[in-house]
Amino acid sequence: MLSGLVFVLSSLFFSTLAAPTARDALTVNTPIGTAHGVLDGSAVRFAVKYASAERWAQSTVASEWTFPNNASDPAAEPLACPSPILDDSQFSEDCLSMILYVPPTFNPSAQMPVFMWIHGGSFIIGSATDAGLDGSNLALATNSIVAVIQYRLGGFGFLAPDGTTNLAVRDVMNALKFLQQNVASFGGNPAQVTIAGQSSGATMVRALLAVPEAEPLFKQAILQSDPMDYGFLSPSTHQTLQSFFNTLIPCSTSDTSCLSSLDTLDILNAYMFTFQMAPTLDASAGAFSPLRPVRDGSLLTTALDLTSSPFPSQSKSIIVSTVLSEATPAIYGNFTSPLPESQFNQAVQDTFGLPRTNTIIGSTFYKASPPTNGDQASTLDARVQLESLGTDYLWKCSSWSFAREWVAAGGKAFVGMYVLGASYPGNTAVTSQCAQPGVVCHQDDIEIVFGTVDNPSAAQKTLVKEMQARYKGFLASGDVNAGTSPSVERWDAAGSVDVKAKVLGETGLVDVGSCDPGFWGKQVEYDYQVYGI
Numbered sequence: 001m002l003s004g005l006v007f008v009l010s011s012l013f014f015s016t017l018a019a020p021t022a023r024d025a026l027t028v029n030t031p032i033g034t035a036h037g038v039l040d041g042s043a044v045r046f047a048v049k050y051a052s053a054e055r056w057a058q059s060t061v062a063s064e065w066t067f068p069n070n071a072s073d074p075a076a077e078p079l080a081c082p083s084p085i086l087d088d089s090q091f092s093e094d095c096l097s098m099i100l101y102v103p104p105t106f107n108p109s110a111q112m113p114v115f116m117w118i119h120g121g122s123f124i125i126g127s128a129t130d131a132g133l134d135g136s137n138l139a140l141a142t143n144s145i146v147a148v149i150q151y152r153l154g155g156f157g158f159l160a161p162d163g164t165t166n167l168a169v170r171d172v173m174n175a176l177k178f179l180q181q182n183v184a185s186f187g188g189n190p191a192q193v194t195i196a197g198q199s200s201g202a203t204m205v206r207a208l209l210a211v212p213e214a215e216p217l218f219k220q221a222i223l224q225s226d227p228m229d230y231g232f233l234s235p236s237t238h239q240t241l242q243s244f245f246n247t248l249i250p251c252s253t254s255d256t257s258c259l260s261s262l263d264t265l266d267i268l269n270a271y272m273f274t275f276q277m278a279p280t281l282d283a284s285a286g287a288f289s290p291l292r293p294v295r296d297g298s299l300l301t302t303a304l305d306l307t308s309s310p311f312p313s314q315s316k317s318i319i320v321s322t323v324l325s326e327a328t329p330a331i332y333g334n335f336t337s338p339l340p341e342s343q344f345n346q347a348v349q350d351t352f353g354l355p356r357t358n359t360i361i362g363s364t365f366y367k368a369s370p371p372t373n374g375d376q377a378s379t380l381d382a383r384v385q386l387e388s389l390g391t392d393y394l395w396k397c398s399s400w401s402f403a404r405e406w407v408a409a410g411g412k413a414f415v416g417m418y419v420l421g422a423s424y425p426g427n428t429a430v431t432s433q434c435a436q437p438g439v440v441c442h443q444d445d446i447e448i449v450f451g452t453v454d455n456p457s458a459a460q461k462t463l464v465k466e467m468q469a470r471y472k473g474f475l476a477s478g479d480v481n482a483g484t485s486p487s488v489e490r491w492d493a494a495g496s497v498d499v500k501a502k503v504l505g506e507t508g509l510v511d512v513g514s515c516d517p518g519f520w521g522k523q524v525e526y527d528y529q530v531y532g533i
């Protein structure tokens, strides 16, 4: 197969020189058929359907190599899974696809590590073709195979009318099984798979860490900006959302022919209404990703948080990162002008209720501050405090709490926080605050990791290089320092109390502040503690 690939490559380079062709396909033989790819940047891209599923049934791993969307063109990109922000010509329920990015000169015995990326989007939006997710640069920089996957979203992945939960989690497991079966044909090492995701993609990673059945399918994990405050969904909360959703579906839950004849858009509207109503139906669902993996006791067997006693013992290595200004889109998108300081307490109480509000406002951590964008510098702007509070409890401190538990249970963890990012497309439309210097909004780490920043500054180039070198070392051997140049600061592993969170984008460690284990998670409980999820 190596000679085949070299042959195709050389003929491709030759034909490029001699007479440019419209499309240059590469061919790899896999156990389930011939894969055809196209050059993408300097890597080769293979789009493939890794599984298929009847609506609301468990997916099954592909037994033949086929392009997404029944396409015959190797350059065709997968349609997204149904999504409320796309036109229905851009999605299909037949969406269990992945895109593999493979370094072009691989040797089949290269045993390259595999990096599987799970996109974010609150489990209702997002796809393998989202902005910034072209894996070519990352595949080359890390000498690994990058697989960017899709999985069923919203009601299709989480609200089967018969009450079956976690279909989307099983989709992702099938993507891993597909890689186990086929990635060696591309020079990948199935024993060296790292799963990674951002936001709800990281929540999915955490879900897989809670699935004993998934344990052999991957070796390590990377969680970027997981809103860990929420925890998984409890079975009873899932049941509440499921029952509400079922009332919106004009079929009996066992009438499969009625259910399969429903219009995709009607289902989408029904689960988006459920999404919107979820915090009212059950406060523990939360507002940001109420349709999410369920700790059902059979697939996900542990909460994997501070309420787990004991926290199950661990042997995998993980990276847990957040960004400086996670909550900026939520806070500044909601409050579009400075918020008088007098409204801070009420805003906190709206979110946290009593008694948590009293502890929060009585603490030294969230002080009245002037605006950070130069507006009306003489007044105080409660948005600054709300942003810091939101970032701390939803992402930063809850991630640190998780990392501490992970390490105490025997795993290894590297904790970091980005203070430099690349503004993710769409963020500045939510709020211009995301364009302010020094602000690193939720998602602004994605293009740094993928090396897909448009017109990067010198500092961004340096950070891309550093992070890709760290990922390269981590993917190959679990060591985030192995691939970096000697001038790059060491990133120490977290301890079970001091997580030694590294500043990513500058040097030094992140101030512990309110992420002290005595504050968040103890004096002030996370939502998963308050609601007993």
Ligand SMILES: *[C@@H]1O[C@H](CO)[C@@H](O)[C@H](O)[C@H]1NC(C)=O
Pocket: 068, 069, 070, 079, 092, 094
């Ligand atoms: C591909 O073909 C199958 C069988 O005809 C169909 O069920 C499926 O919806 C098609 N997929 C797409 C994306 O059109």
Ligand SMILES: *[C@@H]1O[C@H](CO)[C@@H](O)[C@H](O)[C@H]1NC(C)=O
Pocket: 330, 334, 335, 346, 347, 350
């Ligand atoms: C905006 O802020 C108000 C007041 O705190 C709150 O009730 C509402 O839920 C917020 N909306 C969003 C989308 O965060």
